Amino acid sequence: MTPKPDLQAPTLAVRTEPVQQRSTERITSLLDAAATLIDEHGIDGLTTSDVAIRSGSSVGVVYRYFPNIQSLLRALAARNMEKFTLGINVAIDSADIEWLDALDATIDVYVHLMRTEKGFRALGFGDVIDNRFLQTEITNNSVLAQAFGTLYSEHWGIKPTDLLAFDLEVIIEIADSLIKRAFVYDRYGDERFVLKLREIVREYMAPHQAASSAE
Secondary structure, eight states: OOOOOOOOOOOOOOSSOOOSHHHHHHHHHHHHHHHHHHHHHOSTTOOHHHHHHHHTOOHHHHHHHOSSHHHHHHHHHHHHHHHHHHHHHHHTOSTTOOHHHHHHHHHHHHHHHHHHSTTHHHHTTTTTTOTTSSOSSSOHHHHHHHHHHHHHHHHHOOOOOHHHHHHHHHHHHHHHHHHHHHTSSOTTOOHHHHHHHHHHHHHHHHHHHHHHHHO
8 A cells, every 4th residue: 555645734833832731732722712703703803802711711821822813813724724634634544545536535524624613614724814824925725736736646646747736726716616605505515516516526637537547
């Protein structure tokens, strides 16, 4: 079995690096509180005071790790990305899964987070605030496209080309739009949009698998 490469995610950025288990748990508590508040009231009204109260901490504790709401949201977006990439790595752990099936599995992971992860539908990977929220040089979807390109090349032998990188970014943009649309009126997600996305992804990306198989 070929070793499975990890789809890497950004590291959570906090003001004070957690060197003790207690600090790690406190940061988790703050992020959980922020996610719950976002789920209940949206992003715009989020304050450090609310996060402190909901997490059972003080405002000073919040500022110890996050100097402002922007840094807290950035850390929460990065955690969302970590959960997304962990879900993908688990989904493709089977040696028997085909590349196009892995694309389906990726959609499953994203939809699952939209349905179950508090604050995810509102914040996601931070695009609603800035489409370069994860990295300042490139968009969040470009970050994902690069990571997917590396993953698919190393795990399935899909030849890494400029066209593959471009097509991955195109399909991620399409997926982002369709999945968000699926959840506009339905908290569980309108399955029609998800099914249409699966069709589009398979049809659009199949030539890359065909080209790889012919080599």
